[in-house]
Amino acid sequence: MYLVANIETEICAATSCKLCTQYCPEANTILYDNAAGEDKGFKYGAAYVAVDRCKGCAQCVWVCDNMAKHNAIKMEMIDQIGETALTENVTYGEKTSSAVLANPVRGQM
Amino acid sequence: MSLDYVKFTPGFGKFMPKEYRDMVEHGPFGKKVSVSQVGTFKEILEEHPMCAGCAMTLFIRLAIVAFPNPEDTITVGTAGCGRLAISQAAIPFVYGNYGDQNGVASGLTRGLRLRFGDKPKDVVVMAGDGGMADIGFAQTLHSWFRKEKFTTIMLDNEVYGNTGGQESGMTNKNQVLKMAPLGKKFEKMDMLGMAKVSGCAYVATVVPNNPRRVESVIKKAVLVAREIGPSYIQAYTSCNIEYAIPTDKVMEDAKTVETDRYKFSEYITDEAKEYLSQLYGYKEYLPKPAAAVEKR
Ligand SMILES: Cc1ncc(C[n+]2csc(CCOP(=O)(O)OP(=O)(O)O)c2C)c(N)n1
Ligand code: SF4
Ligand code: SF4
Ligand code: SF4
Numbered sequence: 496m497y498l499v500a501n502i503e504t505e506i507c508a509a510t511s512c513k514l515c516t517q518y519c520p521e522a523n524t525i526l527y528d529n530a531a532g533e534d535k536g537f538k539y540g541a542a543y544v545a546v547d548r549c550k551g552c553a554q555c556v557w558v559c560d561n562m563a564k565h566n567a568i569k570m571e572m573i574d575q576i577g578e579t580a581l582t583e584n585v586t587y588g589e590k591t592s593s594a595v596l597a598n599p600v601r602g603q604m
Numbered sequence: 605m606s607l608d609y610v611k612f613t614p615g616f617g618k619f620m621p622k623e624y625r626d627m628v629e630h631g632p633f634g635k636k637v638s639v640s641q642v643g644t645f646k647e648i649l650e651e652h653p654m655c656a657g658c659a660m661t662l663f664i665r666l667a668i669v670a671f672p673n674p675e676d677t678i679t680v681g682t683a684g685c686g687r688l689a690i691s692q693a694a695i696p697f698v699y700g701n702y703g704d705q706n707g708v709a710s711g712l713t714r715g716l717r718l719r720f721g722d723k724p725k726d727v728v729v730m731a732g733d734g735g736m737a738d739i740g741f742a743q744t745l746h747s748w749f750r751k752e753k754f755t756t757i758m759l760d761n762e763v764y765g766n767t768g769g770q771e772s773g774m775t776n777k778n779q780v781l782k783m784a785p786l787g788k789k790f791e792k793m794d795m796l797g798m799a800k801v802s803g804c805a806y807v808a809t810v811v812p813n814n815p816r817r818v819e820s821v822i823k824k825a826v827l828v829a830r831e832i833g834p835s836y837i838q839a840y841t842s843c844n845i846e847y848a849i850p851t852d853k854v855m856e857d858a859k860t861v862e863t864d865r866y867k868f869s870e871y872i873t874d875e876a877k878e879y880l881s882q883l884y885g886y887k888e889y890l891p892k893p894a895a896a897v898e899k900r
Pocket of ligand 4 (some may be wrong): 845
């Protein structure tokens, strides 16, 4: 098993600085959902990770901790992460993208 | 090469893979996108085999987002790490033999101008420091002296990364590497100075820990090369493998190196300034207004 980045929506949605998306070396990996956290009263949306594209470098963690100072990203084992975004479940919209969450290792264990 | 090549052949759309459909429907072709919008549109760069956490990968990603007209852009590369990613993008990529990239780009640029006349097609070379300052040195310099109108970007990781750590002309003096156990014997080559002497109209150094700045220099370099003359960007894109930088410290390293010895620099000729301000609205290059007339 290996580590992937996981973003805590509620911490991220409090500010939604969009820094980590600009620093991930991989394209189309940290995506941005304008409606995330809306149900909990947050209005700016939040970043999320399409974990099948994440190479586990943790650069986003450094950026969120040290540049944004929000500590919203943790590295987690892919089989412990639960439901998360995968490229095949991502839908792009007008200036946003959203994902139906799924278990990345279901059927492979 | 136009917006047409990113459309579906009628009736075939539904058979295309999801990534392809996303690219056609939500990619940046024909739109103005910026680095601050990443994560909300489908990027041109796809998955590729470059190492996890590589700063060169980040730079290439940002550069491709910054291309002013991706639908009219062709990239040229050569052997080295960068081509592993540049070739996995939804814009045409031409692979020059190792070191041939600026020669290939010269011919390509001239051919495109013959074929398409005034309609700009942007040619952008992205290659490693070894490919550009050592093996392709003559062709790089010649394309500049000959004023070939395309952009040259050096992915400067200060080592031959793809072949396991030999020194390049761009490695710093005394640096010990796996395949340079006694340390490099001569200074890092001054490619920036040579770019200016040989007549580049726009020259910049940049480090990817400032994504907006990467975007800004790429846009200017590509636009200047359309009409005015060659442009050169030298980007510090560390090799975390050969320099043993932990992947979560790559941006910290970029910041330190930027402060120490890779400061942002920009050189632009007056002709290029005038062109950017008049054709593309760059206010920073407008001639300074004459001192305000004194009120009586
Ligand atoms: C003519 C020729 N000589 C040597 C090679 C082997 N080769 C492939 S990549 C490479 C080094 C690449 O170093 P650099 O250009 O600095 O790019 P990096 O991999 O560091 O990004 C070499 C020597 C080759 N492909 N062709
Ligand atoms: S850097 Fe942190 S707070 Fe900012 S968008 Fe990314 S996860 Fe959210
Ligand atoms: S761990 Fe690396 S590859 Fe994964 S999302 Fe973070 S920056 Fe991107
Ligand atoms: S060898 Fe170095 S430059 Fe090449 S992909 Fe890996 S980290 Fe990047």
